Amino acid sequence: MPSEPISPKPAMLQRQNYTICSMEAGNFTHGLMGVNLQLDDLTTQILWLSIGIVCLGILVVRIGLWATAQLRHLFNLKTDSVQQAYWARNGTSLWPWLKKNFFYAPLFKKRHNRNVQIGPLNMGTLPSRFHAVLVSLYILSNFAYCLLLNYKSCNRMAIYAEIRGRTGHLAFVNMLPLMLFAGRNNVLIPLLGVSFDTFNLFHRWISRLVVVESVAHIIAWAAAKHASEKLTGEHYPTAKVMSDPFIAWGLASVIAMLLILIQASSAIRHLAYETFLHLHQILAFVAFLGAAFHARDGNLPLKSYLYFAFSLWLVERLIRWSRIIYRNFGFNSSTKVTVEALSEACRVTFELKRPWKPRAGCHVYAHFPTLTWSLSSHPFSVAWYETRPTPYLSLEDEKLPTSSKDLDKPLPTRTATSVILIMSKKSGMTAKLHAHARASQTGIITLTGYVEGPYGGLESLQSYGTVLLFAGGVGITHQLLHVRDLLSGYDSCTVATRRIVLVWSVRTQDAFEWVHPWMTEIFQMPHRREVLKVMLFVTKPRHAGDVVSRSNQVQMFGGRCKPTKIVEEEMDKRVGAMAVTVCGPGAFADEVRGAVRGRVESGVLDFEEESFSW
Numbered sequence: 001m002p003s004e005p006i007s008p009k010p011a012m013l014q015r016q017n018y019t020i021c022s023m024e025a026g027n028f029t030h031g032l033m034g035v036n037l038q039l040d041d042l043t044t045q046i047l048w049l050s051i052g053i054v055c056l057g058i059l060v061v062r063i064g065l066w067a068t069a070q071l072r073h074l075f076n077l078k079t080d081s082v083q084q085a086y087w088a089r090n091g092t093s094l095w096p097w098l099k100k101n102f103f104y105a106p107l108f109k110k111r112h113n114r115n116v117q118i119g120p121l122n123m124g125t126l127p128s129r130f131h132a133v134l135v136s137l138y139i140l141s142n143f144a145y146c147l148l149l150n151y152k153s154c155n156r157m158a159i160y161a162e163i164r165g166r167t168g169h170l171a172f173v174n175m176l177p178l179m180l181f182a183g184r185n186n187v188l189i190p191l192l193g194v195s196f197d198t199f200n201l202f203h204r205w206i207s208r209l210v211v212v213e214s215v216a217h218i219i220a221w222a223a224a225k226h227a228s229e230k231l232t233g234e235h236y237p238t239a240k241v242m243s244d245p246f247i248a249w250g251l252a253s254v255i256a257m258l259l260i261l262i263q264a265s266s267a268i269r270h271l272a273y274e275t276f277l278h279l280h281q282i283l284a285f286v287a288f289l290g291a292a293f294h295a296r297d298g299n300l301p302l303k304s305y306l307y308f309a310f311s312l313w314l315v316e317r318l319i320r321w322s323r324i325i326y327r328n329f330g331f332n333s334s335t336k337v338t339v340e341a342l343s344e345a346c347r348v349t350f351e352l353k354r355p356w357k358p359r360a361g362c363h364v365y366a367h368f369p370t371l372t373w374s375l376s377s378h379p380f381s382v383a384w385y386e387t388r389p390t391p392y393l394s395l396e397d398e399k400l401p402t403s404s405k406d407l408d409k410p411l412p413t414r415t416a417t418s419v420i421l422i423m424s425k426k427s428g429m430t431a432k433l434h435a436h437a438r439a440s441q442t443g444i445i446t447l448t449g450y451v452e453g454p455y456g457g458l459e460s461l462q463s464y465g466t467v468l469l470f471a472g473g474v475g476i477t478h479q480l481l482h483v484r485d486l487l488s489g490y491d492s493c494t495v496a497t498r499r500i501v502l503v504w505s506v507r508t509q510d511a512f513e514w515v516h517p518w519m520t521e522i523f524q525m526p527h528r529r530e531v532l533k534v535m536l537f538v539t540k541p542r543h544a545g546d547v548v549s550r551s552n553q554v555q556m557f558g559g560r561c562k563p564t565k566i567v568e569e570e571m572d573k574r575v576g577a578m579a580v581t582v583c584g585p586g587a588f589a590d591e592v593r594g595a596v597r598g599r600v601e602s603g604v605l606d607f608e609e610e611s612f613s614w
Helices: 009-022 037-075 094-103 129-146 156-181 188-192 196-232 238-242 245-263 266-271 273-297 303-328 429-439 473-491 509-523 563-573 586-599
Strands: 336-342 345-351 362-367 378-381 384-391 413-424 444-448 450-456 466-472 499-506 532-538 554-558 578-583 605-610
Touching (some): 037 129, 037 156, 094 129, 156 196, 188 196, 245 273, 266 273, 384 473, 429 444, 466 473, 466 563, 466 586
Parallel strands (some): 532 554
Antiparallel strands (some): 336 444, 345 413, 362 378, 362 450
16 A cells, blocks of 8 residues: 655745744845745635625625516506505515614714714715725724734744735735726626715725735835844945835835825815816826836736736726717717806706717716816716707718609608706816806807716616605706606506605705706606605795795795605605605705614615715
């Protein structure tokens, strides 16, 4: 019988420990000596596995919710309120409890999208409880990986080297999700049904984590360098150390990251967003370039991670520009933009060169190259769209007729789309746009601009028997297409919706001018009186007599909207499953969220919030 092979591992470990113990201190300040590559690879695999498990869990939940919605939609196309009662009841107590206390819950008691203010400074918003748990677990797991060290090593310098290797390794690995989550065209957005706003939250926290790991990488190297100089008695001038391209590029990358950490703080972002955005992009490029050269000069094993991260960024940018070119450029022409100045807002119409039917709840990014020096863009909900036949204008189509039969031929046509946005006047680009339009004699100007999209609109409301739409201020733009879509579906018997309630809170009646033509069109749609109820709240009316309700279907109130009262009333009157959506100021959205959480255990009640946090 063959003898069992003798494992060489103990002997190898003894020789390795002897080698490390007898190594000179300077050997641990550069290269891979003392770096535990095997454990580094293991932590990377665990990190990717944890991300995969979370994504798979979200995907499974999303598939379950999608399947339920499809069944609910299919079985309720031609049912009445009594027949939809089955879908109004919760089938389990666990899922409503999770929604109330975890998925819909703010981090603490109430505040979620309401900005945290310290004097005049805007410090941003707080994550939800679910997002906070995910972010915390991700950060804590990275810290745990950094602490998996060989504390029994007989050479303190080896521990410094292991920390240096682990932190640098994780910083490189985390650049992949950092870059992926920064993109609007992130493939996980439609796959998991998770909004870009959520991925942007993770992008910000992972970027902070990368900065911390990079700084720890530098500190570990500096500590080893200092200890080496003390042990050997040799001293290397800073200029000599920095003359090494490997060190210089790494330090330049970390300095750029620290500058990003400072200038990307919420207070600075909100003070001057466009300046922040361009400086952010420049510093990110420097940080990435420095890390790439640092990896190249040191022949580090993780160069491929950086190249793949750069490829993700490049592909995402190409998709963006492809969308812009496809939507906005035709034969010898481009998108025409008309801007109409309204009270504290602009109505902006993009006449696109190709047909497009925006889905309800989607948004686009608007570009105005002639208005601002930068290539920045801003997100806006699509308030309305119109389609119309337009003749092709080409030499082939415009030939003169050669016979009497040619006179009877219709001119070839195509379908053109106009996408209309409402831009509330704030600061920066929207203020410039409003000022330019207001300065013209007619209050209307025409300029060059482009739209990029569509994005968002991930959730369909067509399977719900009751839909409650809350809007605050310019947030009405997010809800109008939902109303139009559901009313049109009710008329064609393609939706389960039997009750629609639109709640709009504004400061003054001037805001009604923004959407007047579209509300008029909605009020003229078939079956509107049977399905739609509109509640208007004017918080600061000029005169008490101006707040008058037209009918039971269109009610107007003076004072603040009380979402809790409205949600409770509509839950008692609901038909089937009920959905609540909100788009508006952070404080208003938090009120609606709290109202939904208070009744989510009373029946099937789903919540969706549209926000653009930056």
